[in-house]
Amino acid sequence: MKRAALFDLDGVLADSHHAFRLTLAGFATFHLGRRITIADLPTDVAIAPRDHVLAALGVTEPLDEEGWDAATATATLTARVFPYVVPVLTELRAAGWATGIVTARTQRRVPWLLGDDIRSLMDVIICSDEAPLKPAPDGIFLALDRLAVPPDQAVFIGDMRADVLAGQAAGVHTIGAGWGFTPPEQLADAGADLVLNDPGQLVPTLLKWADAGQPTGHRKRS
Known part of the structure; x- marks a missing residue:
């Protein structure tokens, strides 16, 4: 069978652990207009919903998928x-x-x-x-x-x-x-x-x- x-x-x-963290940090940096590093991410970043992590960083507007794609494409080069x-x-x-x-x-x-x-x-x-x-x-x-x-x-x-x-x-x-x-x-x-x-x-x-x-x-x- x-x-x-x-x-x-x-x-x-x-x-893709590191790439995912880079994506979040890069996306938040772009939207907040200030530098966000991996060290600034919540401790549960690996298992928390993406929107929750971004909200905790201060990104509260609806997710910009094109912007997320741009951050993801760059960060994925490290995966x-x-x-x-x-x-x-x-x-x-x-x-x-x-x-x-x-x-x-x-x-x-x-x-x-x-x-x-x-x-x-x-x-x-x-x-x-x-x-x-x-x-x-x-x-x-x-x-x-x-x-x-x-x-x-x-x-x-x-x-x-x-x-x-x-x-x-x-x-x-x-x-x-x-x-x-x-x-x-x-x-x-x-x-x-x-x-x-x-x-x-x-x-x-x-x-x-x-x-x-x-x-x-x-x-x-x-």
């Missing part, structure tokens, strides 16, 4: 795809798995972070201009529909509480990416079926799930 591994993008496939991504995707696809992304990025912003080599290893990429943001499950449902894979044969790997909740609402298995934006214990508390701290564990974990027909290690950290 066909199975699917769906991934969040930022923090899971790409190390990198994690070294595990190509070998893991290649091995999963060789084992017969479909692969995809469900991300809060727009279609325009995805190529700024992922090159053709990575995108070619994805069977589907669902962006926020195609489906509501997580924790709504719509993006996962849309990806599975395009892949023709039922929810119980799919897993979603994410690094935010919203990712876990979206996966649960969609009826897929959920893996918390403990190497991402959110501390592993918070992903476990959110109800992830499994939390991995090492992306090198992804392939053996997913192949084990496929053999067993269901996830093992429910809501445990590894």
Whole structure:
């Protein structure tokens, strides 16, 4: 039976922590007319909603998406795809798995972070201009529909509480990416079926799930 591994993008496939902070600081600097540095950002910047962070800095007007894009495009030059991504995707696809992304990025912003080599290893990429943001499950449902894979044969790997909740609402298995934006214990508390701290564990974990027909290690950290 066909199975699917769906991934969040930022923090899971790409190390964009610093780029995200640079985007916020640059955007706030432009709109406030004074220098905002990464040191000025709130401590919960990695997991707080973007609008909340900007409001805390004093940016209260409606978000200027073109301005945000300009800041993002520049800051993304500092981001990198994690070294595990190509070998893991290649091995999963060789084992017969479909692969995809469900991300809060727009279609325009995805190529700024992922090159053709990575995108070619994805069977589907669902962006926020195609489906509501997580924790709504719509993006996962849309990806599975395009892949023709039922929810119980799919897993979603994410690094935010919203990712876990979206996966649960969609009826897929959920893996918390403990190497991402959110501390592993918070992903476990959110109800992830499994939390991995090492992306090198992804392939053996997913192949084990496929053999067993269901996830093992429910809501445990590894």
